[in-house]
Amino acid sequence: FAPTQAATCLVAGVLTIAMGLATNYPFALACGMGLNAVVAFQLVAGLKLPWQAAMGVVLLEGIAITVLVLTGFREAMMDAIPLALKRAIGAGIGLFILFIGLHSAGIVKPGPPGVPVTLGDLTTSPVAVAVFGLLLTLWLQARGISGGLLIGILASTALAIVVNRVTGGAAFPAPGQAVLPASLVALPDFSTLGAGLDLSVFARLGFIIAAVTIFSIMLSDFFDTMGTVIGIAGEAGWLGADGTLPRLNRVLLVDSLAAVAGGAAGASSATTYVESAAGVAAGARTGLASVVTGGCFLLALFFAPLAGVVPPAATAPALIVVGYLMTRIVRDIPFHDLDEGFPALLTLAMMPFTYSITNGIGAGLVAYCFIKLVRGRGSEVRPMMYGTALAFIVYFAAPWLAGR
Numbered sequence: 001f002a003p004t005q006a007a008t009c010l011v012a013g014v015l016t017i018a019m020g021l022a023t024n025y026p027f028a029l030a031c032g033m034g035l036n037a038v039v040a041f042q043l044v045a046g047l048k049l050p051w052q053a054a055m056g057v058v059l060l061e062g063i064a065i066t067v068l069v070l071t072g073f074r075e076a077m078m079d080a081i082p083l084a085l086k087r088a089i090g091a092g093i094g095l096f097i098l099f100i101g102l103h104s105a106g107i108v109k110p111g112p113p114g115v116p117v118t119l120g121d122l123t124t125s126p127v128a129v130a131v132f133g134l135l136l137t138l139w140l141q142a143r144g145i146s147g148g149l150l151i152g153i154l155a156s157t158a159l160a161i162v163v164n165r166v167t168g169g170a171a172f173p174a175p176g177q178a179v180l181p182a183s184l185v186a187l188p189d190f191s192t193l194g195a196g197l198d199l200s201v202f203a204r205l206g207f208i209i210a211a212v213t214i215f216s217i218m219l220s221d222f223f224d225t226m227g228t229v230i231g232i233a234g235e236a237g238w239l240g241a242d243g244t245l246p247r248l249n250r251v252l253l254v255d256s257l258a259a260v261a262g263g264a265a266g267a268s269s270a271t272t273y274v275e276s277a278a279g280v281a282a283g284a285r286t287g288l289a290s291v292v293t294g295g296c297f298l299l300a301l302f303f304a305p306l307a308g309v310v311p312p313a314a315t316a317p318a319l320i321v322v323g324y325l326m327t328r329i330v331r332d333i334p335f336h337d338l339d340e341g342f343p344a345l346l347t348l349a350m351m352p353f354t355y356s357i358t359n360g361i362g363a364g365l366v367a368y369c370f371i372k373l374v375r376g377r378g379s380e381v382r383p384m385m386y387g388t389a390l391a392f393i394v395y396f397a398a399p400w401l402a403g404r
Helices: 002-023 033-046 052-071 073-080 083-105 125-142 148-167 203-204 206-234 248-264 276-281 287-300 312-332 340-355 359-372 383-403
Strands: 029-031 106-108 117-120 270-272
Touching: 002 029, 002 248, 002 270, 002 287, 002 340, 029 248, 033 052, 033 206, 052 073, 052 248, 073 117, 073 206, 073 248, 073 383, 083 106, 083 125, 083 206, 083 312, 083 359, 125 148, 125 312, 148 270, 148 276, 148 312, 203 206, 206 248, 206 270, 206 276, 206 312, 206 359, 248 270, 276 312, 340 359, 359 383
Parallel strands: none
Antiparallel strands: 029 270, 106 117
């Protein structure tokens, strides 16, 4: 755990500071949990790759994305998406964040066979802490008090520590959660640095399976970032009338280099992550916020024992409130128009229901192109959109192709 945490903080700190300085936007970067799950379950558990070779896959997909940025393809792809779908992507990410918050709070949980999700046990201590934090955060937001999200997290963590001590550790049994550590400071362990230079994936899996694997992860990384940037920029009011974002290419270049750095450091792909929305919701509007956030990541290198103190129930209220703030843009989506309304709804639904930003974007883009074609309006779609729709069809078929 300690080496991975050190590598994550180092990559996140350096690249988040770079994002602030290069773009003047308050986007923060860290290892994306969705891609972490792909690496753990698809590459290591499914394809039996050593973790070092899995990091090599992340390194290769990061290089591929960087090439796409340098050629201008990635920016052109983002600009080609119609405004209604961009708004749906932003609102879908809001629903996704809200769902993550509800799950982290224990308010929803996996259901019995045949029921995907169900109401959690509302009598548990984590739920009580989360509800307390949510009510406090909403009160602070309603009163217009600055820093409401952070205050809610800190107050909820303090309550969790007290409850955990009173119950003898039974309330939050996970190691380190809601428990003050014996030592606050520890030297970082950088033993994973360079692990991602293992490029043996082609020798281990064969060219076709390796290529399909790298492509699927690249596409996921590509569109996770795209959705996050569009969603947060839309909420902050940075998008132009045509839905474009100034200095977008700089954002994408830093993000792409973060994927390379994350893979090489053995920390998995670093990406512009959706929690950046919390900073924007709290008032962040310039790159100074990213510089400060990156500095905090670097300071965290020496405070590893504190990392596990904050339980998910304490951060859940902030996610729920930020999810609400991002979802408000749904009011501007023309749902009465089948061409744009149905793809937008599909995007909104697929993100939380499949636990993936990329799946939501892919489903919406494919549906958009299909409906335009069958209604005889195919000329209204930019050629790059068709190419992206085909790429997503390959992405969705990747498990079948890999099995071949």
